[in-house]
Amino acid sequence: MNSLKGFYRDYEPTILGTAFILLTLLLWQMIPLVMTLSKGMALFFTTPAQIVRTFFDLIEQGELQKHFYVSAVEFIVGLGLSIVVGLPLGIIVGRSPVLNALFDPFITAFNATPRLVFLPLILLWLGIGIWSKIVIVFIGALFPLLINTYEGVRNVDRVLVNVVRSFGANEWQIMKLVVLPNSLPYVVTGLRLAIGRAILGVVVGEFFGASEGLGFMIAMAAGSYLVDVVFVGVTLFMGISLILTMSVKMIESRLSRWRPEDVKTF
């Protein structure tokens, strides 16, 4: 009995956290057993067990894989492009005060505005093919990466830069020896935020202008009252975002163990 208590004390956070999630799912599952839903409500209702069943059905039909593949391509290409563009641009803007002043109004304005407002314009330009989604993912993910890289570069210790310079390093060597290692934790933070924005771009882009992809699947299912299919899609998006953000968070906390714990922001 005592060891059980000790076990509970050691793992209290995990036990309580898991218990709460399980309890929520159980209560959700039991709602139709406890009360009868009106016809209108029943149309919009589904249970966790039903969602799991639909998940396996969709896999068996090959539906899910097909949509997942399209969404994954959009995500990876869009995010990849934003890394390729965002990191160098962030470093340049961070190192040059003049370029910084020139770009700042645009970066601030675009960062404050949800880039999703450009979706109708992008659809107009690129149509409903895969490229419009890649571009919306790209502009969504670009700014967190750009801004965090730039903050990292700007927060470089001046003393270190001066020391390296005194020993005769050129701009490229300063970059390699001081600037890049110092801004790495910031870049990883930017990457975590960018992943969230990229997934947002995939979801919303596919809602409005697509003929394939998980977002498209969700929108179609909602239109035809297939609530269980909607939840399969939503759960899948949740799972993917969680896995990706958590793994980047792990890298982040390894890289910035020395930085004070900050507020959780996704």
Add this chain to the structure above:
Amino acid sequence: MVKLNEVYQSYQRFVLGTASVIGFILLWQLLLTYIIPFNSFFITKPSLIAVAAKDLVSSGKLWHDLAVSSKAFVWGFTAAVLIGIPFGLVMGWRRRVEYALDPFLTALYASPLVALAPLLIVVFGVGLTGKAVLVFLLAVFPFIFNVFAGVKSTELLLINVVRSFGGKEKDLYFKVILPSTLPYIVAGARIAIGRGIVGIIVGEFYAASEGIGYSIALYGDTYRLPEMFVGIMLLMILAVLLTSGMRKLELTLAPWKVGQEGR
């Protein structure tokens, strides 16, 4: 001449920034007027946007759209404040509540809840309610987690002082925890504004009959690009004003807490 140089030095950022914005607009206008063949189904120019803006403002259409969207935003945002702050307070103050709720809420915060938009619209309809619920869902988590972090950072000494002088649980909340959490609430509000705007836009893109997001999508579908750009720019201006206002407030309330991530 020396004077002018000094003025330039101290306002360099401002001068360069303004110059680059004006230069961008001029370049845009000139390129499309003289160099690139102009196709009104594909692109527009600043002069046409200005005309469209004048029309939309004088006809009152712009304000009407803005009012419709703001209403849903304010409802959802208010609900997020009223529910998010108490949740964050209790979660930060009660250890067991934290253990129970943290994984669940973190998972929800990290996931793209926008994916629920089609379902919410189908369930709550295309009017005010669906959009407000979406805004609430997106905006509540920054409040919960920022307040939570704020409570965690409360000075233990202050709590002990209140306790020693016979303060009750209620006094702790209202005299110590809430005030020291205030800067965090403002930081949460800044993040929540951005997410709330996402909610409004997505809700109105998806299904609506009026509102700023609806107008942008409609103008896009009907190739009225100048009007669409007016809508986009209005949203940009609002977003910049709101976020920078919140940032100012944050700096006034807690000058020591600058440069928070995730802006």
